[in-house]
Amino acid sequence: MSTAKKEYKRVTVKSLVDMKATGEKISMLTAYDYTMAKIVDSAGVDVILVGDSASNVMAGHETTLPITLDQMIYHASSVVRAIYRALIVVDLPFGSYQSDPKEALRSAIRIMKESGAHSVKLEGGKEIKESIKRILNAGIPVMGHLGLTPQSIYKFGTYTVRAKEEQEAEQLLEDAKMLEKLGCFAIVLEKIPAKLAKQVAESVSIPIIGIGAGPEVDGQVLVLHDMIGMTHEFNPRFLRRYLNLYEEMSTAISQYVDDVKTQDFPNESESY
Ligand code: KIV
Numbered sequence: 073m074s075t076a077k078k079e080y081k082r083v084t085v086k087s088l089v090d091m092k093a094t095g096e097k098i099s100m101l102t103a104y105d106y107t108m109a110k111i112v113d114s115a116g117v118d119v120i121l122v123g124d125s126a127s128n129v130m131a132g133h134e135t136t137l138p139i140t141l142d143q144m145i146y147h148a149s150s151v152v153r154a155i156y157r158a159l160i161v162v163d164l165p166f167g168s169y170q171s172d173p174k175e176a177l178r179s180a181i182r183i184m185k186e187s188g189a190h191s192v193k194l195e196g197g198k199e200i201k202e203s204i205k206r207i208l209n210a211g212i213p214v215m216g217h218l219g220l221t222p223q224s225i226y227k228f229g230t231y232t233v234r235a236k237e238e239q240e241a242e243q244l245l246e247d248a249k250m251l252e253k254l255g256c257f258a259i260v261l262e263k264i265p266a267k268l269a270k271q272v273a274e275s276v277s278i279p280i281i282g283i284g285a286g287p288e289v290d291g292q293v294l295v296l297h298d299m300i301g302m303t304h305e306f307n308p309r310f311l312r313r314y315l316n317l318y319e320e321m322s323t324a325i326s327q328y329v330d331d332v333k334t335q336d337f338p339n340e341s342e343s344y
Pocket of ligand 1: 122163295
């Protein structure tokens with residue numbers, strides 16, 4: 073099977089399914105604002121997730137629960153303005169789809185209409201089946217999210233690996249098959265054993281995108297601010313840091329403060 077990178081002019085939900093079929097791995101990263109999204113898109117990332125992790129990364133909340141639908145739309149529309157190539161997926165935030173399918177559809181429509189994004193992501197399996205169906209029936213592409221689902225953190229109690237026990241693993245596999253059957257175009261699997269993630273990826277024809285789900289899935293996703301090291305307190309095993317921007321930015325900003333205090337900045341050539 074070829075794993076060469078194909079140039080998709082504009083990544084669509086269909087290109088992702090084709091990538092799985094040809095064995096090309098899918099790259100996905102989060103972005104929440106125009107400037108970062110522009111860099112991520114031009115670097116060739118296939119899918120940009122406007123994740124509700126914005127609640128942690130951008131707003132400093134402890135969990136993803138407080139972010140609102142209006143705030144997600146604000147982040148998503150900033151990202152949409154930056155993008156030429158990537159497919160944009162937006163998280164439906166906590167409280168915008170769990171109570172009933174009609175509300176779920178209304179929330180998804182607001183995201184699509186007001187931000188211009190291409191698809192939505194919802195956390196959960198059989199318990200949100202009717203909501204997913206209704207959104208799909210309206211022609212809105214849906215990405216599923218199983219395993220560790222941070223919107224349910226108070227039910228789980230911890231952020232540890234999910235589906236280690238047989239019963240939960242079986243339910244997860246069943247949910248993944250159900251999401252495929254409903255018509256979801258891909259599924260994120262978060263923090264589950266690599267062996268189970270491989271089994272899920274082999275059991276469905278839609279792409280499985282992992283975060284802490286091992287290498288034998290169809291693509292990988294990370295939170296941008298973690299992979300470029302802007303955050304430094306969050307250190308799960310699955311995270312690979314490609315930069316240490318926290319340190320580099322701190323050093324640069326300290327230097328700027330010194331330069332201002334000592335009147336080194338601005339110099340003559342930086343003045344009019
Ligand atoms: O909100 C988010 O960033 C996510 C990823 C962790 C997959 O859902």
